[in-house]
Amino acid sequence: MAFLNRGAGTMGQTNPPFMSGVPELLLLRLLAQREMYGYELVKSIRLVTGEAISLGEGVIYPVLHNLERGGALKAKRRSVDGRTRVYYRLTAKGRKRLDRLHGEWQRIESGISAALGPVNHVST
Amino acid sequence: MAFLNRGAGTMGQTNPPFMSGVPELLLLRLLAQREMYGYELVKSIRLVTGEAISLGEGVIYPVLHNLERGGALKAKRRSVDGRTRVYYRLTAKGRKRLDRLHGEWQRIESGISAALGPVNHVST
DNA sequence: CACTATACCTCGTAGCACAAGGTATATCAA
DNA sequence: TTGATATACCTTGTGCTACGAGGTATAGTG
Numbered sequence: 001m002a003f004l005n006r007g008a009g010t011m012g013q014t015n016p017p018f019m020s021g022v023p024e025l026l027l028l029r030l031l032a033q034r035e036m037y038g039y040e041l042v043k044s045i046r047l048v049t050g051e052a053i054s055l056g057e058g059v060i061y062p063v064l065h066n067l068e069r070g071g072a073l074k075a076k077r078r079s080v081d082g083r084t085r086v087y088y089r090l091t092a093k094g095r096k097r098l099d100r101l102h103g104e105w106q107r108i109e110s111g112i113s114a115a116l117g118p119v120n121h122v123s124t
Numbered sequence: 125m126a127f128l129n130r131g132a133g134t135m136g137q138t139n140p141p142f143m144s145g146v147p148e149l150l151l152l153r154l155l156a157q158r159e160m161y162g163y164e165l166v167k168s169i170r171l172v173t174g175e176a177i178s179l180g181e182g183v184i185y186p187v188l189h190n191l192e193r194g195g196a197l198k199a200k201r202r203s204v205d206g207r208t209r210v211y212y213r214l215t216a217k218g219r220k221r222l223d224r225l226h227g228e229w230q231r232i233e234s235g236i237s238a239a240l241g242p243v244n245h246v247s248t
Numbered sequence: 249c250a251c252t253a254t255a256c257c258t259c260g261t262a263g264c265a266c267a268a269g270g271t272a273t274a275t276c277a278a
Numbered sequence: 279t280t281g282a283t284a285t286a287c288c289t290t291g292t293g294c295t296a297c298g299a300g301g302t303a304t305a306g307t308g
Contacts, residue, residue: 014293017265018177019143023296026239039255045239052235053142059296061257082304083255102240109233111176115150115169116226138262141296147265163286183265185288206273207286 018108023055023063025105028090028098031073037085038064064088072097142232147179147187149229152214152222155197161209162188188212196221 026045030036036044038061046054067073072094076087090098150169154160160168162185170178191197196218200211214222 014266016294018179019146019265020295022143022236026236029240037255038257048239049235050238052231053239055142056297057255057257058259058298058300062296065257081254084304085255105236105240107176109236111173112146112150112229112233114174115172115177116153116229138297140263143296144264161286162288180266181287182267182289186265189288205285208273209286 021101022053022105023059024067025098025101026053026055027060027063027067028072028094028101031088031090032095032098035076035087035089037078037087039085041088067094067097070097145225146177146229147183148191149222149225150177150179151184151187151191152196152218152225155212155214156219156222159200159211159213161202161211163209165212191218191221194221 026049027041030041030044030048038057041064042055042057042060045060064073068075068088070093072091073088074091076089078085078087150173151165154165154168154172162181165188166179166181166184169184188197192199192212194217196215197212198215200213202209202211
């Protein structure tokens with residue numbers, strides 16, 4: 001069935017692993033509440049997830065850059081106390097992307113929930 | 125800080141991506157209910173997740189083999205209608221692994237839930 | 249003056265999930 | 279008979295994500 005290749009072209013294009021994009025989702029979500037800078041986002045993610053998820057700067061910064069390049073975020077450099085911060089703000093495009101990713105996540109999450117089980121509540 | 129390398133040894137050992145291991149979790153969970161064979165598991169995952177998650181044979185079989193090698197599963201070949209099936213059964217070790225992965229998943233899932241939002245309920 | 253915290257960044261790599269393809273048998277239809 | 283479809287197993291190569299490590303620079307503290 002190699003002939004019904006998705007994108008056409010040179011071949012060999014794989015779909016992103018089904019569980020990926022969570023870092024992106026978290027970033028977009030946080031930035032939907034207020035504008036923040038990278039280092040702050042790193043700390044914030046650990047905080048809001050109750051230490052459950054801890055993403056390093058090596059994960060955050062590249063994602064931030066990608067999102068900006070894609071037009072989902074707008075960056076603004078600002079100097080505070082002699083330190084340069086890069087603040088990110090969600091654009092309309094980013095908002096849409098957030099909604100899409102959010103939906104995808106919910107689908108997956110509820111799928112897994114269903115598989116993991118009835119959770120053995122008190123039965124009727 | 126390269127000196128506080130986790131396992132010691134040759135260097136360069138990375139942690140598994142924080143969201144991985146879900147295929148494994150699903151397989152273990154299904155096999156905790158009853159013994160099944162590979163091809164059946166492929167279909168089953170699509171079913172129980174309500175089409176939300178669809179893992180191909182290229183994902184399932186290798187994971188199955190790994191789990192068996194690790195002693196979490198016990199395999200048994202059986203011939204049905206002239207077709208050879210490899211049935212997998214959960215071992216005690218597999219049961220423990222399932223519980224561990226299940227716990228980890230819950231931690232992560234609730235972390236993400238928390239981040240994604242209070243869901244804007246009626247506030248006090 | 250060293251150490252820690254803040255704040256940005258990039259590079260190399262490990263590991264995972266993926267598509268594609270390959271083997272073989274059974275069933276059904278043309 | 280031939281071909282297609284479904285069952286049932288498998289492995290190989292690769293794309294991509296997330297990861298750790300490391301690098302720069304400034305500010306504050308002991």
